[in-house]
Amino acid sequence: MIEIKNVSQSYSKKIKVIENMNLKIEDGTIFGFIGPNGAGKTTTIEMITGVLKIDSGDIFIDGNSITKNPIEAKKLFGFVPDSPDAFEKLTGLEYLNFIGDIYNVSPKDRLEKVKNLSDKFGITNSLKDRIQSYSHGMKQKLLIISVLLYNPKNWILDEPMTGLDPKASFILKELMKEHSKNGNTVFFSTHVLEVAEKLCDKIAVIDKGKIIFVGTCEELKEKSKNNSSLEESFLKIIEE
Numbered sequence: 001m002i003e004i005k006n007v008s009q010s011y012s013k014k015i016k017v018i019e020n021m022n023l024k025i026e027d028g029t030i031f032g033f034i035g036p037n038g039a040g041k042t043t044t045i046e047m048i049t050g051v052l053k054i055d056s057g058d059i060f061i062d063g064n065s066i067t068k069n070p071i072e073a074k075k076l077f078g079f080v081p082d083s084p085d086a087f088e089k090l091t092g093l094e095y096l097n098f099i100g101d102i103y104n105v106s107p108k109d110r111l112e113k114v115k116n117l118s119d120k121f122g123i124t125n126s127l128k129d130r131i132q133s134y135s136h137g138m139k140q141k142l143l144i145i146s147v148l149l150y151n152p153k154n155w156i157l158d159e160p161m162t163g164l165d166p167k168a169s170f171i172l173k174e175l176m177k178e179h180s181k182n183g184n185t186v187f188f189s190t191h192v193l194e195v196a197e198k199l200c201d202k203i204a205v206i207d208k209g210k211i212i213f214v215g216t217c218e219e220l221k222e223k224s225k226n227n228s229s230l231e232e233s234f235l236k237i238i239e240e
């Protein structure tokens, strides 16, 4: 479970990029985060994951404050950022071993999972190469595998399908469904409303740093009196 409580953020002192945000992402749900470019999705995700310092308010991962108890909180989630650029000089396998060491994944478990997951995502042959030689999608696959390696309760993914090929995107969506079905939390941002509609138990719409809707896709359609398309409902609520 992820709880955002009264959170505000301004990069420069003048403008608030996130304004008094409150949001609860419950266990057992796939929760979509949608909103226009620059609305504040990545900023919010970076605050949840402790990448960005919170100006005021606090965020809790299964009850652990990311500001006051960051190590405990960080053990409980896996994060795939929107730009998967990290540790370019390591090989894929070295990176996965590094993550395995940090999260105490046993050698046996590690070997089995690395083999299964890299086969599944089709990057087995590239694991011996340095990450700097990977394409955007390959880096993304590696980061997804690194999260699945220690399989935390909470998955936090910033536009995870962008750049993934159709097979990988399909596999990831299936894994997201399975993870939430097992009582865990999946929180992800996306611009692909069809994906949100098919996958999400709940969505939050953010615009100009404020949450303007929380509920199911059906409820959003009802609210905007548009029963046919999530896209039209989304555009209507953003315009209003």
Ligand SMILES: Nc1ncnc2c1ncn2[C@@H]1O[C@H](COP(=O)(O)OP(=O)(O)OP(=O)(O)O)[C@@H](O)[C@H]1O
Pocket: 011, 012, 017, 035, 036, 037, 038, 039, 040, 041, 042, 043, 044
């Ligand atoms: N490092 C930064 N310094 C200053 N302002 C920033 C910084 N990063 C983001 N912003 C501003 O914060 C606001 C929210 O940006 P953010 O990246 O969170 O949006 P987003 O919803 O993720 O957009 P997108 O859909 O394009 O990924 C924007 O106005 C952006 O200009």
Ligand SMILES: [Mg+2]
Pocket: 041, 042, 043, 082
């Ligand atoms: Mg973003």
